[in-house]
Structure formats: C-alpha cells, structure tokens
Amino acid sequence: MTADRGGLQSVCKWRRLRLLGTLATLTVRLEVPVYGSPISLMLVIRAIQSRVSNLPTVFSRSATAVLSPLEKKYFPQIGNREIVGYGRSGVPTYYDDISCPFPAIRFRNHDDKIEVLRKKEEGPWNNLTIDEVKTLYRHSFCRTLAESMAPTGMWKMGFAWGFMVMTVGLFFFLYVRLFIVDVPVNVMQLPEYREALQYKKVLGRIGPVHELHNFDVKTRRFRE
Structure with missing residues (x-):
C-alpha cells in the first residue's frame, strides 16, 4: 500500500508540474502580464481564456455536423460526409455499384440546408416538395439505378482510338515507303x-x- 501510495503521489506531482509548464508556456506565447510572485493560477487561466477567445478562428464547422469516432478517423479523406452503413468493403468510400447499391457514406457533405431537410424528412413525406425530395436523394447518391445502368457510349471512344492508331500507322508506312526505304524493282x-x-x-x-x-x-x- 505504501509503495502504491508513493507511486500515485509521484504521478500527481508529475501532472502538476506538466500543467504548470503548459501554463507557463501559454503565458509567454500569449504575452499574459504577470504581476507579483507567486503567480495566481486563477488569474493566469482567466487571462489565457480571454486571449484565446479573441484569437481568429482558422477553421470552424457547423454545430449540426457532430462527427462519430469513425468519421473522425477518416475525416481527412471523406470530409464532412456521414457514414451510414458498411458499404462494399467496410471502408467508408463512395462508389456507384449495381451489385452493392448502398454506399458506406453519403455523396455530399453535410450542411445546415440538408440538416433542415433531414428534420423535415422525419415528418410526413407529403410535406416535402419534389425539389426537396430530389435534393435529399442527390445528397445521398450521385446517380439513380437507371442512370447507372444506362449505356455510357464508351465503345465510341474505343472505335475512335482504334481508327486513330490505324491512321497514324498508315501514314508512318507511307512515309517509310516513299522517303526511307528504296524498294528494288521486281x-x-x-x-x-x-x-x-x-x-x-x-x-x-x-x-x-x-x-x-x-x-x-x-x-x-x-x-x-
């Protein structure tokens, strides 16, 4: 018991020293005036709070966008988008796939306008207009299932590249045949x-x- 009590006292002492060191560092950086000795802890804390409250805000987020621990983990990659499910592989990424039509995250970032529509969505859906329904859908999904299954016309690009390669090859053959290689007469x-x-x-x-x-x-x- 004596050893445990001594260890606890040493830990508390170390935390106090660390707190005092942090306060001293903030006092120097924020240029908090100190009068007399010893320093009054409450005065230093109040001075630091007043100086910090007057500092310009570098980045602020909406109060409605409260991130879960998983969202905080992937915040640099997914931004302010809400994680709504497991998705295709468990990684919070958005991907339109017919075989897995429910992505792990929403398509767009969460903002105050969507928050109002979300609260309105909890009530009767008859109160929602067609534009609001489309806005809610486009916030969660990039394309509809019909748009995902629609032909993309990529075969035209393939034909175009094929004809382009054949044209370049034909011109190269003519150039070599006329200006480089001297074909002997039969x-x-x-x-x-x-x-x-x-x-x-x-x-x-x-x-x-x-x-x-x-x-x-x-x-x-x-x-x-």
Missing part, C-alpha cells in the same frame, strides 16, 4: 526478263511457248 516484271524466259523455253524445249510461230529458227530470234 525483275520478273521487266520485258527483258520475259523475253529471256521465252528463249529459254524454246531452246530448252521446256513447257508451252506462246507466239511460237514468230520465232525464227535460223536467227534464233522472234520476228518483229
């Missing part, structure tokens, strides 16, 4: 080659020979 299409082939067939007696009646055996030439 020898088999020359008249000299055809005439030599006819002589070879006649003299070697190989295969059929066209216009054989024009061939002169003495001169071994075709007649003009």
Whole structure:
C-alpha cells in the first residue's frame, strides 16, 4: 500500500508540474502580464481564456455536423460526409455499384440546408416538395439505378482510338515507303526478263511457248 501510495503521489506531482509548464508556456506565447510572485493560477487561466477567445478562428464547422469516432478517423479523406452503413468493403468510400447499391457514406457533405431537410424528412413525406425530395436523394447518391445502368457510349471512344492508331500507322508506312526505304524493282516484271524466259523455253524445249510461230529458227530470234 505504501509503495502504491508513493507511486500515485509521484504521478500527481508529475501532472502538476506538466500543467504548470503548459501554463507557463501559454503565458509567454500569449504575452499574459504577470504581476507579483507567486503567480495566481486563477488569474493566469482567466487571462489565457480571454486571449484565446479573441484569437481568429482558422477553421470552424457547423454545430449540426457532430462527427462519430469513425468519421473522425477518416475525416481527412471523406470530409464532412456521414457514414451510414458498411458499404462494399467496410471502408467508408463512395462508389456507384449495381451489385452493392448502398454506399458506406453519403455523396455530399453535410450542411445546415440538408440538416433542415433531414428534420423535415422525419415528418410526413407529403410535406416535402419534389425539389426537396430530389435534393435529399442527390445528397445521398450521385446517380439513380437507371442512370447507372444506362449505356455510357464508351465503345465510341474505343472505335475512335482504334481508327486513330490505324491512321497514324498508315501514314508512318507511307512515309517509310516513299522517303526511307528504296524498294528494288521486281525483275520478273521487266520485258527483258520475259523475253529471256521465252528463249529459254524454246531452246530448252521446256513447257508451252506462246507466239511460237514468230520465232525464227535460223536467227534464233522472234520476228518483229
């Protein structure tokens, strides 16, 4: 018991020293005037409270947007959007999916206007106008199920990219064919080659020979 009591006293003493150090630091930073010695703790606290209340507010949030511990954990990523369920994987992210039509968080941030509509939604729905119903829906969801299942027309983009790639490839082929590569002439299409082939067939007696009646055996030439 003596050891436990001594440990508790040391912890309390450490907390007091830490509190006094924090107050001294705030006193120096906020330039709180200190008169006399020892320092009156209540006067220092009141002076610090008055100075802090006059400081400009860097970031303020609506009083209606009270965050749960889970929302505070994911606040930098999801902002002020309300977590309403498990979602698709348990991570509070918004994603439109037909197989999982209920996202974990709402689509838009929570504000005072939506808070008024939420309170009105708790009453009879006949009091809500069509625009208010649409506003409530668009606050929770980005698209309807019909909009999610509607064709997106992405196949047109695919065809466009395909034709673009083929056009670039065709122009590149023409450029290489006309300005870079010197394609040799096909020898088999020359008249000299055809005439030599006819002589070879006649003299070697190989295969059929066209216009054989024009061939002169003495001169071994075709007649003009």
